[in-house]
Amino acid sequence: MRAANGAAEGAVGGRAKTAVEAVGVTKVFGQGEERVVALDNVSIAIQENEFFTLLGPSGCGKTTLLRLIAGFDHPTEGRILLHGNDISSLPPFRRPVNTVFQNYALFPHMTVAGNIAFGLEMLGKPRAQIDARVDEMLRLVRMGELKNRETSQISGGQQQRVALARALAPSPEVLLLDEPLSALDLKLRKEMQIELKRLQHQTGITFIFVTHDQEEALTMSDRIAVMNKGCILQIGAPREIYDRPAERFVANFIGDTNFLQAELLSASKGGTRVKLPSGKTVAASLPEGLGEAVGKSVSIVVRPEHAEVVGKPSAGLLSGTLTNIVYFGTDTHYHVNLDAGGAFIVRMQNLRGSESGFEVGDKVGITFKQDAVQALRD
């Protein structure tokens, strides 16, 4: 019964097999007035050998979903499948799935090696095999020299590596990571992001990563599911999520964005056009389910770096007055008050010897780069 379920959505690489699947999962905590719906009819399919990220603000249900997959909680409704088998009712110790906890949860009464060996001991592996595997794991996370240290004697970054080694030692089919980098400082976090990516590559294990840090999600993931209020809003590759957000929440949560209202003029394949507040029309991308909105007002987003400031107001798709110029080193942000109402931010890269020459108070135009406009479902 290991046949991959056909219900996989957004499959990467065409014929990838589904590792973990949630089917119509709802999780309710508490009763009566304290009743909280943490997950609301969530369905998701995560492929084998994928670095999959659940991204969302705190309380969006991402950790709950992870805990349902790990088995610490059980769904109120719906099923969790692992390689097509229903594991919803199995306790955590019967699931070939391991977790890296947010606070690492290393056993304080065991050494580094003792922690890593624990899972293997519980699986009843022979001692020689355990010892070999522990050494292998220590090498994998580059911690060989700290083998016999107490877990209280090592730094946060090192504890993180031990937690990873401990979870990887029993060769789980899926590794769950619950905001594992949130306790580390920025430099260490960047280092561990690369390290995690390397480990996933090296082990070929499916990683399901939970984070509220959009940058972390964009840099590490093969695919991202953006969650809010117990629902999955959009699933896609980082580029897709960033360039083609389907909803206002997604556009807002990931990166900086300019929101505008526009009228949808036509919606056909390759010929979608919207009318901007300035009266000019421009091509736009539509998310699914917006086809019937022709003639109505829709929200559109334009990323600050997908726009440009030009000197002649009439040459732009939008026009306005420069209210602020903020220099960031690599780039400069231009804050524009639009003539049609509202504010717009443009981010332009600073090139050597290219002084823009704009000043606050200037009347300017704003042009968009190709494919810059994305309409939203809202």
Next chain:
Amino acid sequence: MSIAEADRALLASSERSAAEIAAEAERRDIRSRWLLSAPALVIIMLAAVGPLLIVVIYSFLTPGDYGNVVWRFNTEGWTGVVLQQDIFSDKWQWADANLSIFWRSVKLSLLTTATTVLVGVPTAYFIATRPGRWRDVWLFLITIPFWTNLLIRTYAIMDLLRTDGLINTALVKLGIIDQPLQLMFTDFAIGFGMTYVFLPLMVLPVYASIEKLDFHLVEAGYDLYANRWNMFWRIILPLVKPGIIAGSILVFIPSLGAYVTPRVLGGGRNMMIGNLIELMFGQGRNWPLGSALSLTLMVIVTIALLYYVRVTSAQRRNYG
């Protein structure tokens, strides 16, 4: 004197005066510290060290004819703890009665400690895993017996254990036994009573250490394929061990010196050290022996405490 030299001299003098000021400040600090702790020190001297000193002195004196002591140096109080002189032959022999009482005290205290661990740990675990409000209710229920006088509670136990008491009546009615069992005035009765009395002293520290336990560790254990059995032995027990040791000390020490419970439930025959000491200060009219017995008890307790300190400090080293 060159300017540089003058500067250096000035610097040296100012340095010296700085050091002097610091020393003066420290002296004043120490003075006020002593002054502030004086009331506490007086109380400790009067309440703890003073009486103890009297006991030590009494243990080296000669018993008076009607109790009290005669101010003559004598080591018989101490030899009497373990030895006794035969009335007719004047030969020294082991004080079997005292030794058996010591042995019974240690045995019953260890048994009581073991039973409170067996009963108390699951109880504490049960309480610690209840939802917030219920935890407080259960803790409250555990502490309620403390509000009632120990003697009254012990008499209540007596009502359970008597030949026509609750337990015997129930067993006879159920047809499990024909004749009521002799439960009162046995070592069993004393152990039973002490377990009941000292159980909260085990439950509370164990509860505290279970409550402190990071539940993520339990989840991590389950995640790493530990079933419930392994979870208990490999994760939970090692982590709550400090609480169990603390509880054991709290139960063992007062058990060793217990007086009321063995007096009521053990009758006159099954004495423990506390009863023996009372006997020596009362009918026995041998205050030096009573004092020596008290100090012997103290030594045993101190050994138990030293063991506790060693174990816990070793643990602190390990767990950080």
